[in-house]
Amino acid sequence: MTIYSLPEPSNFARNIHGKNTHLIILTNPAGMQVALTDYGARLVSALVPDKHGNLVDVVLGFDSIDGYLHAQEKYHGATIGRFGNRIANGKFSLDGQDYTLAQNNGTNNLHGGEEGFHSKVWDRQVSFKQKVDFYYVSPDGEEGFPGEVKVNVCYELTNNNEIIIRFRATTNKPTVINLTNHAYFNLNGEGNGDILNHILQIPSTHFIPIDDNQIPLGEASPVENTPFDFRRPKKVSDDIGQDNLQIKAGSGYDHTFVNPSPLSQVAAAAYSEESGVQLQVYTTEPGIQLYTGNFLSDDTGKSGSKYLKRGGFCFEAQHYPDSPNQPNFPNVVLRPGEEFQSQISYKFNILK
Numbered sequence: 001m002t003i004y005s006l007p008e009p010s011n012f013a014r015n016i017h018g019k020n021t022h023l024i025i026l027t028n029p030a031g032m033q034v035a036l037t038d039y040g041a042r043l044v045s046a047l048v049p050d051k052h053g054n055l056v057d058v059v060l061g062f063d064s065i066d067g068y069l070h071a072q073e074k075y076h077g078a079t080i081g082r083f084g085n086r087i088a089n090g091k092f093s094l095d096g097q098d099y100t101l102a103q104n105n106g107t108n109n110l111h112g113g114e115e116g117f118h119s120k121v122w123d124r125q126v127s128f129k130q131k132v133d134f135y136y137v138s139p140d141g142e143e144g145f146p147g148e149v150k151v152n153v154c155y156e157l158t159n160n161n162e163i164i165i166r167f168r169a170t171t172n173k174p175t176v177i178n179l180t181n182h183a184y185f186n187l188n189g190e191g192n193g194d195i196l197n198h199i200l201q202i203p204s205t206h207f208i209p210i211d212d213n214q215i216p217l218g219e220a221s222p223v224e225n226t227p228f229d230f231r232r233p234k235k236v237s238d239d240i241g242q243d244n245l246q247i248k249a250g251s252g253y254d255h256t257f258v259n260p261s262p263l264s265q266v267a268a269a270a271y272s273e274e275s276g277v278q279l280q281v282y283t284t285e286p287g288i289q290l291y292t293g294n295f296l297s298d299d300t301g302k303s304g305s306k307y308l309k310r311g312g313f314c315f316e317a318q319h320y321p322d323s324p325n326q327p328n329f330p331n332v333v334l335r336p337g338e339e340f341q342s343q344i345s346y347k348f349n350i351l352k
Contacts (some may be wrong), residue, residue, distance in 0.1 A: 002303055004057040008033045008047050011064035014039075019121035021065050024132050026157040028238050034157050036077075039065055040118040041134035041153045043077035043183045045047070045302070048161060048206070048348040050335050051276025057217070058277060058348070060184035060191075060312040063302045071299045073307070075182040078118035079153050079167075080111045082138060082145045083332070085256075085289065085321035086179040088215045092263065094146065094333065095174055101144040103208040106213055111182070113143035118182070131156045140173065147173030149334075152198040169340040172321045176336045178319045181344055184293060184312030185279060187272035191305030195292065196237035199271045202230035202288065202319035204257035208320055215322050216329075233271070236313070238293060247310055252294035252310070256320050263343060268315045276352055282345040283317035286330045290315060317344045 002179045003060040012023035016039065023044065026034040029313045033055070035045040044062075061076045062068050067075065082252055090101040090109040101109040111118065122134040131154065138149040154166040167179045206220035207228045223229040227239035227247055240252050247253070271278045281288065291314040299307045323332040334340050 001054075003193065003194065004047055004055055004189065004303070006047065007063040007302060007350045009337060012037050012039075013310065014065040016065070016121050021121055022124070024124065024126055025132050026132065026159050028159050028161070030159060030161050032157060032161045032347060034154055034155070034163060036132060037065070037121045038124045038134060040078035040120065041122045041136070042079060043155070043163070043181065046163065046228050046348070048277055049350060051350050051352050055212045056275050056277065057302065058185050058187050058190065058279070060186060060301055060307055075111060075118055075301055077181070077183045079134070079179065081151065081177065081179045081318075082112045082116035082143065082149060083109070083176055083324070084111055084178045084316065086110050086214055087323050088213070088325055091145065092176065094324070095175065097146070097304070099144055099146060100199045106131070108213060108215065111278070115143060122153070122274065130158070145175055147171040147175035149175060149177065151179070153179075160347070161349070164346055167336065167340065167342045168337070171334050172336055174333060176324045176332045176337045177340050178323065178332050179342060180285070180316045180318040182314060182316060183346070184296075184314055184315060185270065185280060186312045187270060187277040190301075190312070191303035192216070194308070194310040196235065196240070196310060197272070197274070198236050198313065199233045199273070200230050200236060200269065200290070201233040202257050202268045203261065203266070204288070206233070206258040207256070207307045208256040208287070209246055210321070211257065212249055214250060214254065216320060216326060218326060218328060220224055228257070233317060238343045240292065253290045253292040254294060256289045259283065259286055259288050270313065270315070271351060276350050278349040278351050280347040280349065281317060282347065284341075285317040285319065285342045287320050288315055288317055291337045
């Protein structure tokens, strides 16, 4: 049995681009422990009790800053911005002005570009061991996006074993924004095999089909009679191998599910029979991107095990991919005088 613990804070003491990095630890009276770092305003570890009363780390990640700097997968646990997910051809227009972004995912712009928010050292303020605020000012023109954007990401660990993430942003010029968290979860324990035996439930009646470049085709489709129907709980393995054009386009699940639910309703859930740990996601965002780690490969994680294909899954609560180029999708434009606000909650329970 793997004995899980938090990384050593000294392994996160580095200087990157003239700014010091740190490991921040949050704890609650229920025994849950969360580690975060100001490098990428990211979630490093989440130790939650399993059905046997042992602590299991359910978040993939690394035991040092060096691990994150040299990883094949750059987004583990990170705050994603300025625009999460893909923008087709790295281009969009806003108010008659054309903008060109990096093409860092084939011809797409992915997760804000080569040096997105995941690669920045954020300022931080810790409050009472259960809350930390991260701050970053993205300059006008960074990665090709217009406007100086001031961003605040707050992580709070509640007494009910819930990690609440609150995003806020303002701008001095019209811009586009889509912030999310990119934690990879394995409820069996990070590094403990794949997530194909996880049982998922997503109440969405529609998902967003994509083309071979993983860009939305423009409208939502019903999940009924497709591998994307998670309205009743089922294992990831049940349909991920189906001969289905959408499964092939994503090399597995890498699709946005339409979230009609208010913040008070579960937008997505996952459960491990092995550990008894259940994850429930609540969000204000209109979409949940289910990504089944189809391209994880060769990184060695905190427990010393390789993170192989489908070694973790993501529930990325966000707006739809390529929204700046898709007029039918929910609005992602942020203008001066407005404040972007969104919330994601990861709640952990034990089911015996």
